[in-house]
Amino acid sequence: MTAKILKINPKKIGHARLRPVADAIRKGKLVIFPTETIYGIGANALDAKAVRGIYRAKGRPSKNPLIVHVDSMRMAKEMGDIPKKYESRIAKAWPGAVTFVVKVRKIVPRVVTGGLETVAIRMPEDRLTRELVSMSGVPIAAPSANMHGRPSPTSARHVIGDFKSKVAFIVDAGRSKYGVESTIVDLSTFTLLRPGAFPVEDIERIFKMRLNVPEQARGTRDSRKALSPGMKYKHYAPSTPLFLFTGKPDTIGRLVKGIDANIAFLGSSETCMRIGGRMITIPLGSRSDLREIAHNLFDRLRFLDSLGVDFVIAESFSEKGMGLAVMNRLRRASQHLEFRTRKGLLDLKRLSQL
Ligand code: TXA
């Protein structure tokens, strides 16, 4: 199979052009499609066989459940038990880049939920995505369209190499609006499971409640454990080792002086401008615009593997608004290899056997 690549102008959705994509979904095929967050690889959520194909195509462990994309509150209620007390607030957040985890209904095959009794549901902000659900007439189960462990795709060119022989269609609508995945909230405990494109502050404002934000959702881990050699857990990881610098951005130039290695620096345009020379710089955007940083992050994480450097140093950002999602992704992309002193950097370099 070779995917048909379908370019669509998101401002002028041609229904006739989307029709074959919707038909393919209904027939149990896999399709890669854009959302406002990132690109997803989807199938009919009610077709267990088709959904198994998603896990296979990504090399994703079967215990890691998928998000079900819906086009309406009515469809959401068919998939899960939307708590009455939250319904009007959910309706304010949707359509939007936020996913809610609720009790699953029988209609959803257990392969979608990885065997769990809960299901993650979201009604995307992107009109094209909702239109695709509506035209398919079924909910679409979709994880991010990246191979397991790799950075999420924010444009069609990120998916073609890995997936063109595995899916029926790749719908290309240009760069994703936000560039990080949806925020995930467990409604049974009102807990943040993953920070994302919908800021925690906005959820709290809409729900008029404090959200529980566990350490894990921020992406932090015990540093001693993180530095142990048995560290296997990988996510969003480029192939090039990435070290997260948690100190003052101004000092980074001094810390790397005289270190024998080819280093790239991923950070704010302000810091990139200041350090110059010693390192290849990959600017993410202005430090004062965390949306822009988030928007560029995954694309640059993929790009840095093409540089052939020994390792990359990433700057840390504020955890306000979109910054929480940015820092979660950076901590995990770095596999918790963090430093703030020159000695810390040298230790990491040794640990990575550079
Ligand atoms: O923005 C997004 O959310 C994108 C687009 C395509 O919608 N999707 C996405 O899916 O990021 P994925 O599979 O890459 O991430 C979904 C996360 C996984 O970490 C999964 O473990 C979690 O959601 N998840 C899914 N169902 C769950 C459940 N019932 N309980 C807890 N976590 C769940």
Ligand code: MG
């Ligand atoms: Mg993913």
